[in-house]
Amino acid sequence: MNTVQNISNFSTSEKTYVTIGTFDGVHFGHQKIIEKLVLEAKKANRKSVLLTFFPHPRMVLQKDNSLELINTIQERAQLLEKIGLDYLIIHPFSVEFSRMSALAFVRDLLVNQLNISKLIIGYDHHFGKNREGNIVQLTEYSHLYEFTVEEIPAQDIDDVSVSSTKIRTALANGNLQTANNYLGYPFMLSGTVVNGKQLGGKIGYPTANINIKETYKLIPKTGVYIVLSKIQGANVYGMMNIGNRPTIGGDYQTIEVHFFDFNADLYHQQLTINLLYFLRDEQKFDSIEDLMLQLKKDEQTARNFIEKNL
Numbered sequence: 001m002n003t004v005q006n007i008s009n010f011s012t013s014e015k016t017y018v019t020i021g022t023f024d025g026v027h028f029g030h031q032k033i034i035e036k037l038v039l040e041a042k043k044a045n046r047k048s049v050l051l052t053f054f055p056h057p058r059m060v061l062q063k064d065n066s067l068e069l070i071n072t073i074q075e076r077a078q079l080l081e082k083i084g085l086d087y088l089i090i091h092p093f094s095v096e097f098s099r100m101s102a103l104a105f106v107r108d109l110l111v112n113q114l115n116i117s118k119l120i121i122g123y124d125h126h127f128g129k130n131r132e133g134n135i136v137q138l139t140e141y142s143h144l145y146e147f148t149v150e151e152i153p154a155q156d157i158d159d160v161s162v163s164s165t166k167i168r169t170a171l172a173n174g175n176l177q178t179a180n181n182y183l184g185y186p187f188m189l190s191g192t193v194v195n196g197k198q199l200g201g202k203i204g205y206p207t208a209n210i211n212i213k214e215t216y217k218l219i220p221k222t223g224v225y226i227v228l229s230k231i232q233g234a235n236v237y238g239m240m241n242i243g244n245r246p247t248i249g250g251d252y253q254t255i256e257v258h259f260f261d262f263n264a265d266l267y268h269q270q271l272t273i274n275l276l277y278f279l280r281d282e283q284k285f286d287s288i289e290d291l292m293l294q295l296k297k298d299e300q301t302a303r304n305f306i307e308k309n310l
Contacts, residue, residue: 001081001084001086002086003088003089004089004090006089007089007091010114012047014115015047015116015117016041016047016049016116017040017048017116017118017120018050018051018116020050020119023052023076024056024070024071026080027070027162028182028184029162031083031184032152033121034085035083038083040118048084049087049114051109053093054073056069056216057098059216060098068216069217070167070171070187071188071217072190072214072217100128103128105128105133106145116147117147117148119148121138121151121152123153125138167182171220172220176220176277177278186275187275189217189272189273189275190270191213192210193208193267193269193271195209196209196254204292204295205295206258207256208257208271210271212255219242219253223243223280224241224278224282224298225242225277225278226238226302227257227274228273228310229259231259231262231264237302238262238302239302240255240258240273241282243282247285247291257273260299279301280298
């Protein structure tokens with residue numbers, strides 16, 4: 001997959017099959033649209049192109065700093081690459097861009113820039129200034145500019161109507177299994193290992209402290225999770241705590257991972273942590289000794305889960 005920053009940097013003499021959207025989560029519903037795009041493009045000997053936008057339009061138009069996204073833009077690109085796209089175009093979304101009319105969007109971007117042959121979109125797709133563009137206008141423009149449009153009905157995407165909103169809600173409530181089922185893969189957190197207070201090592205559970213620089217990234221419910229990460233080419237399991245560490249009087253949230261049967265210097269490395277199972281809520285213990293006892297129970301529960309299920 002070729003990733004192109006800004007649609008103005010893309011050019012091709014070959015005809016393309018295109019889909020458009022933010023695709024936050026790249027969940028089952030999204031995957032069906034994109035897989036259809038890739039398959040049909042290959043059959044027609046065309047190039048498959050996904051046009052997405054960053055920042056999210058709500059961040060720009062509504063200045064919504066509270067919006068939390070399931071994926072960082074880098075995670076989204078990694079997930080899309082697995083589906084087999086030819087091109088991913090990440091176009092910067094701005095107030096100026098939002099003012100482009102539906103006609104100009106189709107003519108200047110889809111036709112002149114992308115050399116479109118077919119557009120495959122999900123149901124209820126809107127685009128252009130004030131979201132004025134819809135399937136009716138797309139169909140009209142397609143006749144004018146000689147490309148075809150295929151809208152995928154809701155029932156063909158998923159009977160349970162998977163949505164990014166439902167996934168965000170499930171993650172916020174600790175319903176990790178529901179979220180992962182909707183996503184079709186384990187929810188992930190990606191960040192850099194930074195120095196912590198070293199307390200974990202002193203009580204027999206050294207941790208990698210994960211710093212996530214993208215402030216828009218959704219952090220799921222506080223608590224303890226069973227996790228998996230690929231480190232130095234190997235799958236390494238562990239348990240992760242998201243929370244304020246109330247037992248030691250912590251006053252800010254941290255993300256700390258203890259990896260099982262693993263001992264290596266991970267400082268400054270970039271890790272992707274896959275969340276497999278929600279173990280329990282965060283608790284405040286009466287003493288460090290009580291915390292250590294609970295960590296041993298958590299480890300045993302996690303190891304049993306991994307042995308039986310993975």
